[in-house]
Amino acid sequence: MFLAIRDLWWARGRFLLMTAAIALITLLVVMLSGLTEGLGRQSTSAITSLRADQIAMERPASGEALSMSTSRITPAALLQARTQPGVRAADPIGITATRVSIDHMPVPATLFGVDPGAAVAPRGVSATSTVVSSDLASDHAVHVGDIVDVAGTKLRVARIVDDASFSHVPVVWVPRSLWRHTSGAAAGECSVLALRTTKGYDAAAFDSATGLVAKSKGDSLSAIGSYSAENGSLTLIRVLLIAISALVIGAFFTVWTVQREGDLAVLKAIGARTGYLLRDALGQALLTLLIGGGIGTAAALGLGLAARGNVPVVIDFATVAVPFGLMVAVGLVGAVAALRRVVTVDPMTALAGAR
Known part of the structure; x- marks a missing residue:
C-alpha cells in the first residue's frame, strides 16, 4: 500500500476529483434508496403492518x-x-x-x-x-x-x-x-x-x-395502486446509477494505470512481483472508494435526517449501509478492468517507450 498512498498523494488533484465524483454518486444512491423506501412505506405500510400471513382479494x-x-x-x-x-x-x-x-x-x-x-x-x-x-x-x-x-x-x-x-x-x-x-x-x-x-x-x-386470489403480504403489494410502477422506476434509476459508477471508476483507474505504466515497469524490472502490484492497485481503488463513499454516505445521512420531516425518506441500515457497501463492491469490480495493464506490462517495452 506504500506505493498506492504515495501515488495518491503525488496526484492528489486527480485523487480529490475522483473522490468527489464517487461521493456525489454515493450521495445520490443513498438518498434515492431512502426515498424509494419512504415512498414505498407511504403506499404500503397499512398492509405490511397487518397481523396477517396472506392477503386474499377478489379474482x-x-x-x-x-x-x-x-x-x-x-x-x-x-x-x-x-x-x-x-x-x-x-x-x-x-x-x-x-x-x-x-x-x-x-x-x-x-x-x-x-x-x-x-x-x-x-x-x-x-x-x-x-x-x-x-x-x-x-x-x-x-x-x-x-x-x-x-x-x-x-x-x-x-x-x-x-x-x-x-x-x-x-x-x-x-x-x-x-x-x-x-x-x-x-x-x-x-x-x-x-x-x-x-x-x-x-x-x-x-x-x-x-374463487379468490391469496398472496403473501409482500406479493400482495403489487395490488396497491401504482406501487409497482413507482417502485420499479426508482429501483431502475438506482441500478443505472450504480452501473454508471462502475464505468466511471473503471475508466478513471484505467487512465491512471496507463499514466503509471512507466513506474510499474521500473518496479517489475527491479523484481516486484505481479501479485504485489495487483494488491497495490486494488488497495488504491479500495482506499479511494472508502473515502469518497464515506463522504457521500455521511452527506446523505445528514441530508436525510434534516429532510425527514418534509420528505418521505427513510434513514436506516438498509438504506444507508447497504448502498454504501454495494457502491464499494461495484467500484472494485470496475477497478478490476484496469488491472489488465498491471498484469501485462512489459518492463523493457515500457522503459523503451518512456525514452
Missing part, C-alpha cells in the same frame, strides 16, 4: 390486474375462506378512498373498515371511536380525544398509530358497518381478507375452493 376479470381498492368479497366467499384447511382466521377489511372532516375541513383519507375486536383491528376501533395514522394527525393537528366526522358520523379519536398509509394517503380505521355506508358496499361485503394460516394451508387449494 379480477380477464385482462385486469389485482386491485385491493376495487376488490369486493361476498359474505359467501368470506364464509368459504374461513372453512378452508390451514386457515386459522380470515378477518375482513374494507378499503375505500374518501374524505373525512376535521374541524369542518375536508381531508383526504383511506378508510379501513374492520370488525371491532378482530385481531386485524387496531385497539380502540368501536362504533363511537376511530384510530388514525400519525401522518394525518401531524398534518392536521389531531390529538387523542378529538372528533373526526366520517360521512356524517362523529367518531372520537381513540389512538394514533404509526405505519398506516395506503397509496400515499393516511388511513382512518373505522367499524366495517360505517365503511359499508360510506363505500356503498352490500351487507357483509369487504375488500380484502387478512388470513392467518397454519402449516396445513395450501394457496392453490384455497384459491380454487374460494
Whole structure:
C-alpha cells in the first residue's frame, strides 16, 4: 500500500476529483434508496403492518390486474375462506378512498373498515371511536380525544398509530358497518381478507375452493395502486446509477494505470512481483472508494435526517449501509478492468517507450 498512498498523494488533484465524483454518486444512491423506501412505506405500510400471513382479494376479470381498492368479497366467499384447511382466521377489511372532516375541513383519507375486536383491528376501533395514522394527525393537528366526522358520523379519536398509509394517503380505521355506508358496499361485503394460516394451508387449494386470489403480504403489494410502477422506476434509476459508477471508476483507474505504466515497469524490472502490484492497485481503488463513499454516505445521512420531516425518506441500515457497501463492491469490480495493464506490462517495452 506504500506505493498506492504515495501515488495518491503525488496526484492528489486527480485523487480529490475522483473522490468527489464517487461521493456525489454515493450521495445520490443513498438518498434515492431512502426515498424509494419512504415512498414505498407511504403506499404500503397499512398492509405490511397487518397481523396477517396472506392477503386474499377478489379474482379480477380477464385482462385486469389485482386491485385491493376495487376488490369486493361476498359474505359467501368470506364464509368459504374461513372453512378452508390451514386457515386459522380470515378477518375482513374494507378499503375505500374518501374524505373525512376535521374541524369542518375536508381531508383526504383511506378508510379501513374492520370488525371491532378482530385481531386485524387496531385497539380502540368501536362504533363511537376511530384510530388514525400519525401522518394525518401531524398534518392536521389531531390529538387523542378529538372528533373526526366520517360521512356524517362523529367518531372520537381513540389512538394514533404509526405505519398506516395506503397509496400515499393516511388511513382512518373505522367499524366495517360505517365503511359499508360510506363505500356503498352490500351487507357483509369487504375488500380484502387478512388470513392467518397454519402449516396445513395450501394457496392453490384455497384459491380454487374460494374463487379468490391469496398472496403473501409482500406479493400482495403489487395490488396497491401504482406501487409497482413507482417502485420499479426508482429501483431502475438506482441500478443505472450504480452501473454508471462502475464505468466511471473503471475508466478513471484505467487512465491512471496507463499514466503509471512507466513506474510499474521500473518496479517489475527491479523484481516486484505481479501479485504485489495487483494488491497495490486494488488497495488504491479500495482506499479511494472508502473515502469518497464515506463522504457521500455521511452527506446523505445528514441530508436525510434534516429532510425527514418534509420528505418521505427513510434513514436506516438498509438504506444507508447497504448502498454504501454495494457502491464499494461495484467500484472494485470496475477497478478490476484496469488491472489488465498491471498484469501485462512489459518492463523493457515500457522503459523503451518512456525514452
